[in-house]
Amino acid sequence: MRRLNHLQRVLAILIVIVLGIGTCMIGLRQQALSNMGYSAWTYIQYGLIEYPITSLANVFNDVANLWHQQDDNEYLKQELAEQKSYKTLYEEESNKNEELEKLLDVKNSNSSMKMISCSVIRRSSETWNQSITISAGSSQGVKVGMLVQSSEGMIGLVTKTQVNTSTVELLTSENLVNDIAVKISLQDGSTVEGVIQSYDPDRNEYSMSLFNNDATVTSGQAVATSGQGGNYPSGIFVGTVTEVERDDSSIISTVYVKPVSNMQSFKYVMVVGNGDAS
Numbered sequence: 001m002r003r004l005n006h007l008q009r010v011l012a013i014l015i016v017i018v019l020g021i022g023t024c025m026i027g028l029r030q031q032a033l034s035n036m037g038y039s040a041w042t043y044i045q046y047g048l049i050e051y052p053i054t055s056l057a058n059v060f061n062d063v064a065n066l067w068h069q070q071d072d073n074e075y076l077k078q079e080l081a082e083q084k085s086y087k088t089l090y091e092e093e094s095n096k097n098e099e100l101e102k103l104l105d106v107k108n109s110n111s112s113m114k115m116i117s118c119s120v121i122r123r124s125s126e127t128w129n130q131s132i133t134i135s136a137g138s139s140q141g142v143k144v145g146m147l148v149q150s151s152e153g154m155i156g157l158v159t160k161t162q163v164n165t166s167t168v169e170l171l172t173s174e175n176l177v178n179d180i181a182v183k184i185s186l187q188d189g190s191t192v193e194g195v196i197q198s199y200d201p202d203r204n205e206y207s208m209s210l211f212n213n214d215a216t217v218t219s220g221q222a223v224a225t226s227g228q229g230g231n232y233p234s235g236i237f238v239g240t241v242t243e244v245e246r247d248d249s250s251i252i253s254t255v256y257v258k259p260v261s262n263m264q265s266f267k268y269v270m271v272v273g274n275g276d277a278s
Helices: 006-109
Strands: 114-122 131-134 147-149 154-161 166-170 180-185 191-200 205-210 222-225 237-246 252-259 268-273
Touching: 131 154, 180 237, 191 252, 205 237
Parallel strands: none
Antiparallel strands: 114 131, 114 268, 131 166, 147 154, 147 268, 154 166, 180 191, 180 222, 191 205, 205 252, 222 237, 237 252
């Protein structure tokens, strides 16, 4: 075989190198094209399929979370309303218990009196300051003319009795017929007597006249029943003197008395009569 000369060998080597480089370039180009195709398909798959599905799923999750949040808010609102309701009921029951305890103390401190415990079963808004109906009547020993008091003091007189209920005319009533015999304890230990004649709605006070117009009466003094009239004992608190009016001769003409503090709001009362009442 004929040997290649030096020039032929160099050309052969160059041809081999060129072919090698060309082969490598073709391979790299095909790989690049393959990668580009793969990247394009991945983008199309993500943009048209995966992203919309993921976004839709996120929307459903957000809606579900909002729905649960609304349910939680409604639950919390209901819990808050119930808490307020429980607080109101607690305060109401607490006030009732306090009222009953005071009435029990009154009953225990006046064992010589005839006392009948009962509750207010009717107090119409139309006659709020006129009359009430109580849950005790003739079968419990209630009689017309007996005194009725709340936990703070006297609030009215029994004017009508049924078997198990009675009608009470309040001291604030414009229709109260009987004058209430009362007394004021003076600083020197003596007492001055008089009568509660009427109720002044403009002043929210009783109008009282004295039998002794020269007595020394001042505001702040306590007024109580005297026991001189009606089927009830003495010493039941009626109210407090607020003002004393005098005429030109400095003689007392009218004494104004503030009613007991809970006149507008009471649930339980005590019907009070003399100890020998039956």
